Amino acid sequence: MMKKRKLGIIGGSGLYKMEGFEKTKWKKINTPWGKPSDEILLASVGKEEICFIPRHSRGHKISPTNINFRANIDAMKQLGVTDIISVSAVGSLKENLEPGKFVIVDQFIDRTFSRIKTFFDDEIVAHVSMAKPTSPGLSNCCKAALKELNISHQVGGTYIVMEGPQFSTLAESNLYRSWGADVIGMTNMPEAKLAREAEIRYSTVAMVTDYDCWHPDHDEVDVNMVIQTLIKNASNAQNMIKEVIKTFKDFSVEKDPANDCLDVAIITEPKLRTKKTIKKLINIAGRVLKKNNQ
Numbered sequence: 001m002m003k004k005r006k007l008g009i010i011g012g013s014g015l016y017k018m019e020g021f022e023k024t025k026w027k028k029i030n031t032p033w034g035k036p037s038d039e040i041l042l043a044s045v046g047k048e049e050i051c052f053i054p055r056h057s058r059g060h061k062i063s064p065t066n067i068n069f070r071a072n073i074d075a076m077k078q079l080g081v082t083d084i085i086s087v088s089a090v091g092s093l094k095e096n097l098e099p100g101k102f103v104i105v106d107q108f109i110d111r112t113f114s115r116i117k118t119f120f121d122d123e124i125v126a127h128v129s130m131a132k133p134t135s136p137g138l139s140n141c142c143k144a145a146l147k148e149l150n151i152s153h154q155v156g157g158t159y160i161v162m163e164g165p166q167f168s169t170l171a172e173s174n175l176y177r178s179w180g181a182d183v184i185g186m187t188n189m190p191e192a193k194l195a196r197e198a199e200i201r202y203s204t205v206a207m208v209t210d211y212d213c214w215h216p217d218h219d220e221v222d223v224n225m226v227i228q229t230l231i232k233n234a235s236n237a238q239n240m241i242k243e244v245i246k247t248f249k250d251f252s253v254e255k256d257p258a259n260d261c262l263d264v265a266i267i268t269e270p271k272l273r274t275k276k277t278i279k280k281l282i283n284i285a286g287r288v289l290k291k292n293n294q
Contacts, residue, residue, distance in 0.1 A: 005249055008051045008081035008200075010072065012088035012187060014207075014230030015237050016054040018043050029078055032280045033070035033119075037062055040075055045245045051079050055088075055187055064164040064186035065114050073194045074119075077283050083138055083248065084195055086204045087237045089230060090159065090183035091167070091212035091221060093176055098208065099229045102146055102153040102236070103183055104139050105204040106132075109160040109176075110189040117190035119197050119284050123277040126197065126265040126285070129257065133192050137253035138203035144251075145243035146205075151236050157182035159206055161189040167221050173214040184212055197265075198284045201258045205240065207233040262288040 009018070018024070021043035028039050041052040053072055056062045076084060090103070097103060108130075110117075120126040139155075146153040160176050162168065164186035168176070176184060183206050195202040209229040213220040253259070262285055278289050 003082065004080075005082045006049070006051070006080045007245060007248055008053075008076045008079075008084045009241055010084060010086045010191070011052060011054045012086070013056060013060065013226070014089055014234040015087050016056075016058045016060065017041070018052050018241070019238060020242065021045055029075040031071045031074040031078070031283070033074055034068050036071040036075045037067055040079060042079075045242065048245050050245060051076060051081050067187065069191050069194050070116065070119060073191070073198050073200065074283050077198050077200065081200060083135065083201045083253070084203070085138060085142065085241070085244065086188060086191060086202065087241070088185050088187055088204060088206050089209050089226065089233070090185040090206040091210050092208045093160075093173070093181050093184055093212060093214065095215075097154060097182060099210055100152065100232060101208045102151055103157040103159075103206040103208065104142050104153060104155050105159045105183070105188070105206050106134050106139065106156045107158040108133055108189055108192060109158060109179065109181060112161055112163045112189050114163055115190055117193055119194065119281060120266070122280075124266065124268045124273050124281060126262060127267060128193075128196050128261050128265045130193060130196060132257045133196065133202070135201035135203045135253060135256050135258065137251040137256060138201055138248065141244050141248045141251040142203060142205050142240065144247065145240045148243055149236070149239055151240065154182070157206070159188055159204060160184045162186055168212055170213050173212045177214055183208065196258055196261060199258050199261055199287070201253055201256050205237070207237060209233065
């Protein structure tokens, strides 16, 4: 039997708070992995409570490399979140993905190199599948919301995740275009991988702010250019989220790749799993570790 579903939102650049909700409260959460990016905003919409965290913190004080992705996902898990929608600002690598357009991402290429990418890096080892890194049910819900709001969007696309915080060189931008990637950003990895390890369903809605630096008819990207588009995108993103809240439970997630994925992922023998490490992983993998160590 599937447990009660609860929605979490991770806000990227430009989306630092949620407005228009009935009841809101910022809550401090402690995790075994350190401090999350910020307190978690608990917000009510009718009978639904959602959890929101600004990935870069309110005021944008944390660079992509320094985001504590593990703490953010652990905090969401502690609060009972089962489904996460990541809203992220990105650059476009395709002519038809103009600034202001949204992309419902279904694949990633991870080019980051200075981040911890797993919860299972000490004594207990796990290998989860990332073949299908996003939730079809959640993505279909986002698609329906964007269509209802008449927000220009593309269904499906590959998001290449660079380390940052600098933008691409022209050579890099052209290389990524030759790979067939659709958008480029700095934050969805290892976030998507960690959500999978936590058995949380995950979907990304990428908001295009610029053409990176490859387009001959557009200036190379700078912060001022990004901010101008972010203001419009943030408003559309908040409207999309409010629409998603109304309907996300109507979209089936019974065969989602995140469901119970740890059942076939943890390879370390039960007798070698120490109490110390099990305690650290209890929020993330307690369902499996408790069962396997009885």
